[in-house]
Structure formats: structure tokens, C-alpha cells
Amino acid sequence: MNNDQNQSNMSPENSAHLRDLLISRVIDGSASPEDWSSFRILAASDAEVWTDLSDAQREHEALCEVMHAATAIADGVDLPGGSGSPLVFESRVTTASRWGGWAIAGVVLLGWFTGTISMNPGQTNTGPTAGMLPALQQASPDEAFGQYLNAGQTSGQVVGEMPNQIVIETLPLEDGTIEVTFIRQVVERRVLDKAYREAVDEFGNAVVIPVDIQLLKTRKSQ
Amino acid sequence: MNERWDQTLPIEAAIAGHSDALSQVWVGVRRWVAVILIAHKPREADLEDLLQLVALQVCRKVHEVRDPSLFKPWLRTVTINIAREQGRKASRRRVGMLRLVGRARDANNFGGQIGNMQLSEDAKRVLDAALSLPEKYREPVLMRCQQSMSYKQIAEVLSLPETTIETRIARGRRMLRETIELQTKQELEAKSKQGIRVIRVGGA
Missing domain, CATH: 1.10.10.10 (Winged helix-like DNA-binding domain superfamily/Winged helix DNA-binding domain)
Structure with a gap:
């Protein structure tokens, strides 16, 4: 039985399957002389197969191009680097990149304004805002933030600023600079005479419930 | 070398704890790992972050692979797990944070890029x-x-x-x-x- 007869005897499912396979093999450059022969026979009765082949070829090439560019980012991701020690690598990962983008996190930390208050209570602000303070309206955001931290620490409201900033997003800009969106975390302390906690009622609605301060005291002392 | 996935990779030595061999294996497979991540990660999750997590997991756990012939399926499983779990967590956190800072539009707009690559x-x-x-x-x-x-x-x-x-x-x-x-x-x-x-x- 020749190829022509074989194909005409096929069920529609098998015929569709063969069509897919032949197109795919041609795209991959792995079609054998027999495959080409079958393809020509198929095309003689169904000219659309040429259009499908051309579309499939174009889509495959476009996809390969996208994937090649997308996966190129992997070339910049190494294992432990020069250190050769997985432990060093791990420690770097867990500290700097917990929130992603550790390279950028490093850049942010290095370029950070040096006059912020640390969590160490003995350390005070020695940055450019110490001494002569500009009026708040004329202060730059960093100066104003420094003033807030100083004033807060003096009054006891601010405990300190967390040393690590949380990087949310990094975007390279067209002019070659990088936009970094990040969170600065300040630890504050308040003294309250009432407190509430969030809870959910039996219908699933969010509710606030007063906290029994006496009970809290008892638990704390136990 | 970067794109090659071949039989010459020193997988056995990497499993045995030779860091140079492990680095060589990683260089040979990292683009392939990136493809698996793209196939399984949430769109908004950052590919580079996930690659770093896979690299970390390879360092931590490669010694647990019992047979070098199982390395590839093992690496695929590790990669898929990270793509799904960490990707979901990372994207939720990132979207939440961008909303928090009033960048909700950015949080929902990942369709046109992979990582930072504009398409x-x-x-x-x-x-x-x-x-x-x-x-x-x-x-x-x-x-x-x-x-x-x-x-x-x-x-x-x-x-x-x-x-x-x-x-x-x-x-x-x-x-x-x-x-x-x-x-x-x-x-x-x-x-x-x-x-x-x-x-x-x-x-x-």
C-alpha cells in the first residue's frame, strides 16, 4: 500500500495527528524523505496545509526569539560566585534578598542616607540634619525624615528605623538610571489606655473587639 | 556553553559536593531552568528572583539526589515547586505592596513584559x-x-x-x-x- 492510500484510509483523528506531526517535523528540520513525501500528498488534497505550515513556522520563530531573550537573564544568575561556599551564598540570600532583587537591594543599602537612627539605642543621629535644623517646610524629604526620627526618639515615640529596606520593585529607565520602589520601616512605641483587636464574627464579617487590659496584665505576669 | 544541556555535565561530582562541578552544572542548566519557571510561574512573579531561589535550593539540596540520572527530573520538580509556591507568595506580596504605595495600576500591569524586558x-x-x-x-x-x-x-x-x-x-x-x-x-x-x-x- 502506498502513502496516498494509507492517508486516505486514515480516521479523521489520525489524519489530523499526522498533519500536526508533519508540520512540526518540518519546523524542527527533522522531516525525513518519507515525511516530505507524505506532506506533499497531504498538500495535494488540502492546500491549506501550506498556510498552516507558514503560520506555524513564523510563530515558532517569534516564540524562540522571545524565549531566547527572556531566558538570557539566567546568564547573570550564578551559584555561590567566587566564594564557592553555599553557606556564604545562603546567608547573602536570606539577608539582602528576602524580598527579591538582591543586587538592587545592595545598591540601595550602599547609597543610603547615612544619618538615620539605627535600632541601637546608644547611637544617635550624626548625619547632616544634626545641629542646625532647617524649617520643616524647607527641609528635603530626607532631612524631614531625619527630624521626625530625632524628635520621635527624644519623645520616646520612635524606637528606631529597621536597618534593611524592603525592595518592592526595580525598573530600569530609558536614561540608564534605575527606579527603585522600597519601604523604609520605622518602629514606633505608643502608650494606650484602650486597645482593640481585629476578629471575624459568626457571619464572616470583620469586627473589632476591645482587649481586656487587666487580663493581658495577668497573662503577662504568669 | 550557557545553553547546552548535555551528557558531559559533571552531575555526579556536583552531587558529591564539588563546588566547581556544581557551578559548571548550573551554568549548563540555568537557561533551561528559566524556561520551566516561565512555564509555571505566575505572570507577575520576577524571573530573576525565582532563578536565585532555585540556585539556592540546588546548593542546599543537591547532595540529596541519590542517582545522577535523576538529577534532571529532580531539578525540574524543585523548579516547579519554587515557581508555584514562591511565585505566588512573591506576587501577592508585591501586588499588595504596590497597592499600598498607590501603584495599583503597575501591580496589575505585567502583561507586556517578562522581568524587565518590554515585548x-x-x-x-x-x-x-x-x-x-x-x-x-x-x-x-x-x-x-x-x-x-x-x-x-x-x-x-x-x-x-x-x-x-x-x-x-x-x-x-x-x-x-x-x-x-x-x-x-x-x-x-x-x-x-x-x-x-x-x-x-x-x-x-
Whole structure:
């Protein structure tokens, strides 16, 4: 039985399957002389197969191009680097990149304004805002933030600023600079005479419930 | 070397704890790992972050692989788990934080990029269609785009017969074609409807 007869005897499912396979093999450059022969026979009765082949070829090439560019980012991701020690690598990962983008996190930390208050209570602000303070309206955001931290620490409201900033997003800009969106975390302390906690009622609605301060005291002392 | 996935990689030595061998193996597989991540991660999750997590996990756990022939399926499983779990967590956190700082539009706008790579409309269309394929077709179709990976190598990684891989790639490509055709048709119809509306408004 020749190829022509074989194909005409096929069920529609098998015929569709063969069509897919032949197109795919041609795209991959792995079609054998027999495959080409079958393809020509198929095309003689169904000219659309040429259009499908051309579309499939174009889509495959476009996809390969996208994937090649997308996966190129992997070339910049190494294992432990020069250190050769997985432990060093791990420690770097867990500290700097917990929130992603550790390279950028490093850049942010290095370029950070040096006059912020640390969590160490003995350390005070020695940055450019110490001494002569500009009026708040004329202060730059960093100066104003420094003033807030100083004033807060003096009054006891601010405990300190967390040393690590949380990087949310990094975007390279067209002019070659990088936009970094990040969170600065300040630890504050308040003294309250009432407190509430969030809870959910039996219908699933969010509710606030007063906290029994006496009970809290008892638990704390136990 | 970066794109090669071949038998010469010193997998056995890497499992035995030789850091140079492990680095060599990683260089040989990292693009392939990136393809698996793209196939399984949420769109908004950052590819580079996830690659770093896979690298970390490889360092931590590679010694647990008992047989070098199981390394590839093991690495694929590790990669998929990270893509799904960490990707979900990272994207939730990132979206939440961007909303918090009033950047909700950015949080929902990841369609046009992979990582920081801006894509053309055509590239975006093909990629979107490929990512919408059912999982069992998506992964081999994308892997085949890594030119170094033959059907045999893909079959080895996915622990499936080579004929199954060939069938899935062939069907996946047909589905990709049909998806793009359908999208193009719908876009043309939408444009045509808009055109009719404009003429009616103008004529009123």
C-alpha cells in the first residue's frame, strides 16, 4: 500500500495527528524523505496545509526569539560566585534578598542616607540634619525624615528605623538610571489606655473587639 | 556553553559536593531552568528572583539526589515547586505592596513584559498564547525553543517517552496556531464593530 492510500484510509483523528506531526517535523528540520513525501500528498488534497505550515513556522520563530531573550537573564544568575561556599551564598540570600532583587537591594543599602537612627539605642543621629535644623517646610524629604526620627526618639515615640529596606520593585529607565520602589520601616512605641483587636464574627464579617487590659496584665505576669 | 544541556555535565561530582562541578552544572542548566519557571510561574512573579531561589535550593539540596540520572527530573520538580509556591507568595506580596504605595495600576500591569524586558505586540501575542496552553503542552513547546534541547533531552527531563513529547509539541503548536488565529479574528471583529458604530454616530 502506498502513502496516498494509507492517508486516505486514515480516521479523521489520525489524519489530523499526522498533519500536526508533519508540520512540526518540518519546523524542527527533522522531516525525513518519507515525511516530505507524505506532506506533499497531504498538500495535494488540502492546500491549506501550506498556510498552516507558514503560520506555524513564523510563530515558532517569534516564540524562540522571545524565549531566547527572556531566558538570557539566567546568564547573570550564578551559584555561590567566587566564594564557592553555599553557606556564604545562603546567608547573602536570606539577608539582602528576602524580598527579591538582591543586587538592587545592595545598591540601595550602599547609597543610603547615612544619618538615620539605627535600632541601637546608644547611637544617635550624626548625619547632616544634626545641629542646625532647617524649617520643616524647607527641609528635603530626607532631612524631614531625619527630624521626625530625632524628635520621635527624644519623645520616646520612635524606637528606631529597621536597618534593611524592603525592595518592592526595580525598573530600569530609558536614561540608564534605575527606579527603585522600597519601604523604609520605622518602629514606633505608643502608650494606650484602650486597645482593640481585629476578629471575624459568626457571619464572616470583620469586627473589632476591645482587649481586656487587666487580663493581658495577668497573662503577662504568669 | 550557557545553553547546552548535555551528557558531559559533571552531575555526579556536583552531587558529591564539588563546588566547581556544581557551578559548571548550573551554568549548563540555568537557561533551561528559566524556561520551566516561565512555564509555571505566575505572570507577575520576577524571573530573576525565582532563578536565585532555585540556585539556592540546588546548593542546599543537591547532595540529596541519590542517582545522577535523576538529577534532571529532580531539578525540574524543585523548579516547579519554587515557581508555584514562591511565585505566588512573591506576587501577592508585591501586588499588595504596590497597592499600598498607590501603584495599583503597575501591580496589575505585567502583561507586556517578562522581568524587565518590554515585548513588541507580536511577541506578546505569541507569548500570551503559549502561556495559555494547557500545562502538558506548554512546557515541551517552550523547551523546544531552547535550541540545544532535543526531543530526547526534553523526554528525559519530563520523564516521558520521546514519542509522547513529539506528539505534545506537535499538538501544542497546532493549539498555539488556533489560539492566535482566534485572537486575530476577535480583534478584527471588534475593530469592525467599532467602525460601524463610528459611522452610525457620524451619520446621526
